[in-house]
Amino acid sequence: MPISGLRVRFTDDGDAMDRGIAALEGDRRIDIGARRDDKLAIVLETQDADEDKAAWKWINALPEVRHVDVVFISLDQDDQTPSAAIGAEGVKP
DSSP states (O other): OOEEEEEEEEOSSTTHHHHHHHHHHTOTTEEEEEEETTEEEEEEEOSSHHHHHHHHHHHHHSTTEEEEEEEEEEOOOSSOOHHHHHHHTTOOO
């Protein structure tokens, strides 16, 4: 199950950020994070890599969005969280 941490940058068009956030909030796969200036942190959780790529393209194509930065991606195929996987290998955080 891919999990992506993304930073969405919005256009300077008046209330573009509010409209963009409203569109993102309507998608159950997206958790809205911190907002700063024209940037918004989000977490995208999808079922597979194809869905993740399609969702990223959809976000990037929103008219209010200037750019989407990928901050973090986990494409783990098992049920372990990244921190659990690190602990399982004997590496301490």
